[in-house]
Amino acid sequence: MAIQDSEALITSEDPLHPANLIPELCRGFYHLGWVTGTGGGISIREGDKVYIAPSGVQKERIHPTHMFVLPYPQPSPHTDRTFLRRPSLNLKESACTPLFWNAFELRDAGSCIHTHSQNAVMATLLWQEKEFRISHQEMIKGVRVGGTGRALSFLDTLVVPIIENTPDEEDLKESMHEAMVKYPDAAGVLVRRHGIYVWGTDWEKAKAQTECLDYLFEIGVKMKLAGLPTILESYP
Amino acid sequence: MAIQDSEALITSEDPLHPANLIPELCRGFYHLGWVTGTGGGISIREGDKVYIAPSGVQKERIHPTHMFVLPYPQPSPHTDRTFLRRPSLNLKESACTPLFWNAFELRDAGSCIHTHSQNAVMATLLWQEKEFRISHQEMIKGVRVGGTGRALSFLDTLVVPIIENTPDEEDLKESMHEAMVKYPDAAGVLVRRHGIYVWGTDWEKAKAQTECLDYLFEIGVKMKLAGLPTILESYP
Amino acid sequence: MAIQDSEALITSEDPLHPANLIPELCRGFYHLGWVTGTGGGISIREGDKVYIAPSGVQKERIHPTHMFVLPYPQPSPHTDRTFLRRPSLNLKESACTPLFWNAFELRDAGSCIHTHSQNAVMATLLWQEKEFRISHQEMIKGVRVGGTGRALSFLDTLVVPIIENTPDEEDLKESMHEAMVKYPDAAGVLVRRHGIYVWGTDWEKAKAQTECLDYLFEIGVKMKLAGLPTILESYP
Amino acid sequence: MAIQDSEALITSEDPLHPANLIPELCRGFYHLGWVTGTGGGISIREGDKVYIAPSGVQKERIHPTHMFVLPYPQPSPHTDRTFLRRPSLNLKESACTPLFWNAFELRDAGSCIHTHSQNAVMATLLWQEKEFRISHQEMIKGVRVGGTGRALSFLDTLVVPIIENTPDEEDLKESMHEAMVKYPDAAGVLVRRHGIYVWGTDWEKAKAQTECLDYLFEIGVKMKLAGLPTILESYP
Numbered sequence: 002m003a004i005q006d007s008e009a010l011i012t013s014e015d016p017l018h019p020a021n022l023i024p025e026l027c028r029g030f031y032h033l034g035w036v037t038g039t040g041g042g043i044s045i046r047e048g049d050k051v052y053i054a055p056s057g058v059q060k061e062r063i064h065p066t067h068m069f070v071l072p073y074p075q076p077s078p079h080t081d082r083t084f085l086r087r088p089s090l091n092l093k094e095s096a097c098t099p100l101f102w103n104a105f106e107l108r109d110a111g112s113c114i115h116t117h118s119q120n121a122v123m124a125t126l127l128w129q130e131k132e133f134r135i136s137h138q139e140m141i142k143g144v145r146v147g148g149t150g151r152a153l154s155f156l157d158t159l160v161v162p163i164i165e166n167t168p169d170e171e172d173l174k175e176s177m178h179e180a181m182v183k184y185p186d187a188a189g190v191l192v193r194r195h196g197i198y199v200w201g202t203d204w205e206k207a208k209a210q211t212e213c214l215d216y217l218f219e220i221g222v223k224m225k226l227a228g229l230p231t232i233l234e235s236y237p
Numbered sequence: 238m239a240i241q242d243s244e245a246l247i248t249s250e251d252p253l254h255p256a257n258l259i260p261e262l263c264r265g266f267y268h269l270g271w272v273t274g275t276g277g278g279i280s281i282r283e284g285d286k287v288y289i290a291p292s293g294v295q296k297e298r299i300h301p302t303h304m305f306v307l308p309y310p311q312p313s314p315h316t317d318r319t320f321l322r323r324p325s326l327n328l329k330e331s332a333c334t335p336l337f338w339n340a341f342e343l344r345d346a347g348s349c350i351h352t353h354s355q356n357a358v359m360a361t362l363l364w365q366e367k368e369f370r371i372s373h374q375e376m377i378k379g380v381r382v383g384g385t386g387r388a389l390s391f392l393d394t395l396v397v398p399i400i401e402n403t404p405d406e407e408d409l410k411e412s413m414h415e416a417m418v419k420y421p422d423a424a425g426v427l428v429r430r431h432g433i434y435v436w437g438t439d440w441e442k443a444k445a446q447t448e449c450l451d452y453l454f455e456i457g458v459k460m461k462l463a464g465l466p467t468i469l470e471s472y473p
Numbered sequence: 474m475a476i477q478d479s480e481a482l483i484t485s486e487d488p489l490h491p492a493n494l495i496p497e498l499c500r501g502f503y504h505l506g507w508v509t510g511t512g513g514g515i516s517i518r519e520g521d522k523v524y525i526a527p528s529g530v531q532k533e534r535i536h537p538t539h540m541f542v543l544p545y546p547q548p549s550p551h552t553d554r555t556f557l558r559r560p561s562l563n564l565k566e567s568a569c570t571p572l573f574w575n576a577f578e579l580r581d582a583g584s585c586i587h588t589h590s591q592n593a594v595m596a597t598l599l600w601q602e603k604e605f606r607i608s609h610q611e612m613i614k615g616v617r618v619g620g621t622g623r624a625l626s627f628l629d630t631l632v633v634p635i636i637e638n639t640p641d642e643e644d645l646k647e648s649m650h651e652a653m654v655k656y657p658d659a660a661g662v663l664v665r666r667h668g669i670y671v672w673g674t675d676w677e678k679a680k681a682q683t684e685c686l687d688y689l690f691e692i693g694v695k696m697k698l699a700g701l702p703t704i705l706e707s708y709p
Numbered sequence: 710m711a712i713q714d715s716e717a718l719i720t721s722e723d724p725l726h727p728a729n730l731i732p733e734l735c736r737g738f739y740h741l742g743w744v745t746g747t748g749g750g751i752s753i754r755e756g757d758k759v760y761i762a763p764s765g766v767q768k769e770r771i772h773p774t775h776m777f778v779l780p781y782p783q784p785s786p787h788t789d790r791t792f793l794r795r796p797s798l799n800l801k802e803s804a805c806t807p808l809f810w811n812a813f814e815l816r817d818a819g820s821c822i823h824t825h826s827q828n829a830v831m832a833t834l835l836w837q838e839k840e841f842r843i844s845h846q847e848m849i850k851g852v853r854v855g856g857t858g859r860a861l862s863f864l865d866t867l868v869v870p871i872i873e874n875t876p877d878e879e880d881l882k883e884s885m886h887e888a889m890v891k892y893p894d895a896a897g898v899l900v901r902r903h904g905i906y907v908w909g910t911d912w913e914k915a916k917a918q919t920e921c922l923d924y925l926f927e928i929g930v931k932m933k934l935a936g937l938p939t940i941l942e943s944y945p
Binding site for chain 1: 273274275276295353355358359362363401402403404428429430431432462
Binding site for chain 4: 037040119168192195226
């Protein structure tokens with residue numbers, strides 16, 4: 002692909018074009034404390050193209066020209082990663098890429114968000130088992146079955162699997178995959194002492210669900226610290 | 238009503254026109270953590286028209302063209318809901334509409350705000366009875382009797398009824414109505430594990446009271462967790 | 474004074490003119506949680522003129538045209554309050570005016586800030602005596618003796634008197650006056666269950682001191698709740 | 710150096726020029742609560758020039774014309790400080806200058822950040838020994854050995870030395886120097902009851918590391934208060 006064509010992939014006056022939207026959304030996530038210290042980010046898949054911000058950059062200062070664009074699906078799962086566009090600057094591909102791919106392949110997601118939110122991390126510390134569970138919260142209704150299905154009901158118990166962190170982010174791919182297979186209804190996967198991956202059919206739904214889950218982790222942590230039960234047998 | 242007329246309802250250069258104001262206020266509420274994950278919102282009634290944002294959209298990204306406009310009062314309470322304008326996009330009417338109507342009908346309110354603020358939800362968890370109560374806080378003076386009457390005094394005890402949440406938001410209409418009849422002096426109704434509805438004679442007073450109540454829930458929760466009494470028999 | 478002259482008092486292209494600065498500063502204070510629900514505010518005195526925002530308005534939405542301008546000193550302390558300018562809208566004079574006057578008269582302050590910060594209120598709840606005290610914090614160095622004198626040292630103990638709240642804000646004038654006479658070194662006066670008044674020789678120093686004091690209340694509250702002593706006998 | 714040349718040092722249309730960048734970064738730090746009350750700041754070294762904001766000014770309102778520019782290295786370590794440019798306003802040199810110099814001289818840093826973040830201060834209060842330590846947190850990977858070396862691994866324990874505060878900031882120079890020599894792997898030095906100094910090879914890396922460290926102090930404090938161990942012997 003010629004350089005000119007490659008630049009066309011990230012050049013648009015539409016503020017909702019992924020190359021423009023990802024920088025804007027990342028600025029918002031920074032101010033929520035989700036992607037400070039260069040961590041975290043968002044990927045957007047539109048048809049056969051995936052847009053991903055680079056690794057190790059300040060997420061509140063990304064420009065459209067920093068964007069990586071990848072073909073979806075990849076030509077072969079067994080070769081090196083293929084790109085439609087790499088930024089001309091000396092920028093590194095996001096280590097989250099294989100994890101975003103889990104969401105695209107297993108859930109047909111259109112977007113996947115990764116945060117280092119302290120609410121998520123505190124939830125993984127206070128729920129020492131392999132699941133975060135909370136019931137009877139209105140915000141549960143903002144989460145969808147499997148991330149892309151019907152909305153949960155107020156009467157459903159929200160369950161988010163927790164996988165153990167690994168020194169290399171790429172190495173989470175397999176355990177995240179396993180958790181997604183074992184928990185087909187979960188809208189995200191928590192990574193202990195690290196953060197969370199959340200997906201949706203498009204960026205709006207992925208973002209809304211990330212906000213709902215983060216809210217539920219935050220209030221769950223507050224409840225647990227206040228000695229309140231986070232699961233009710235019956236209500237009211 | 239012709240389409241052209243319908244667009245006139247939400248087209249204005251006045252930043253205080255409800256169609257412009259609701260998006261701006263919702264952006265502010267988003268940054269306060271009141272309407273994340275698409276939850277919550279604000280309705281404004283000006284004379285015989287009510288403006289409401291759609292359900293299930295990112296509240297910090299609403300445009301005037303997303304707005305629903307309804308006649309007030311409705312032509313008949315027993316027929317399907319009537320609209321002066323529906324957005325052309327595939328947007329859903331807010332499930333809060335019947336609850337906003339409670340505020341318009343029972344209190345002659347000009348605006349009603351619904352938040353999912355964690356301060357409100359934590360208050361409903363720590364006050365397990367049917368009322369939130371706090372006394373001797375300056376911010377009580379920012380709340381009005383019944384939401385639309387005279388301002389409370391520093392010596393008044395603030396009481397906000399708490400109703401139980403239901404799976405469908407519309408089903409809260411009756412219990413909210415009952416609580417408003419039983420507590421004619423209350424400026425809002427808390428919904429357990431969900432949030433709050435607050436109203437006022439206009440959007441400015443509704444917003445100011447929502448801020449005061451949210452402040453009082455927040456400090457009440459802090460006091461209770463610190464082991465401080467939230468009601469004083471006498472002062473100083 | 475003719476209306477035209479009166480408008481000149483609040484019309485300036487200089488962003489640092491009090492009529493422009495007060496709205497800007499109040500927006501900032503709103504986002505710090507100091508003046509939500511219309512409470513709190515800032516007054517600026519330049520020579521023989523005092524600029525004050527109105528009572529009961531949303532502090533993040535003030536316009537220069539909302540401003541009250543008063544002569545300093547007042548022609549007579551025993552007559553009704555005299556104004557150089559009143560806004561043409563139906564706006565009420567701030568109930569804080571007599572308290573701001575304490576700072577101008579007793580400390581020759583050029584600015585006085587009033588906040589409802591929860592850090593200040595929590596400090597008055599956890600320090601049940603008549604003083605907030607903290608020692609050995611770097612931020613103490615940002616506070617000045619009496620609010621307008623030399624900066625405190627890291628080795629000085631910060632003392633802020635606490636007065637009891639009254640139903641009418643004006644009625645705090647006398648007890649605030651007494652506290653300022655009794656504590657000539659204090660840079661502010663806390664009002665129990667209400668907030669704080671802080672002053673300085675100009676708006677920059679008043680604002681910086683309000684930030685330092687608010688920081689010290691916040692960390693003092695955190696320390697007390699964590700069981701840490703807030704006063705050290707010796708250090709290190 | 711002629712006045713004209715001196716102004717050229719701080720005049721640029723490039724938003725990444727240190728004279729433009731420092732004001733922008735300080736505004737961001739203010740909103741993170743790192744530099745309120747005029748405290749804290751950032752220095753940037755580009756080749757043989759160091760840019761530093763003045764002492765005692767509101768860090769969210771700095772202008773490029775306020776900037777001090779110093780030659781690096783200084784002509785003689787034993788004479789008074791030499792400047793390439795001093796602001797024409799009556800502004801004081803930052804008391805942090807000798808401490809920033811530690812980072813330039815001992816670590817060849819390109820930028821050094823000083824914050825009064827309450828997370829850092831609370832960490833120094835809850836870790837009463839001479840070190841803050843935390844292990845098994847993803848955000849550790851955002852910190853570099855010695856601040857300018859390779860990135861830490863998830864399996865590394867983060868150690869930040871804590872020095873005792875002194876009445877005069879300049880007097881910290883020696884103990885910070887000692888701590889940096891004793892802890893060659895540390896990316897920053899905590900100052901008890903005061904804040905932190907963090908450095909990096911350039912402003913981007915210094916800022917990212919400050920964010921990572923601040924995150925780790927914040928979550929470390931939360932964990933300690935929740936009774937969770939902040940160091941694990943083994944994982945998972």
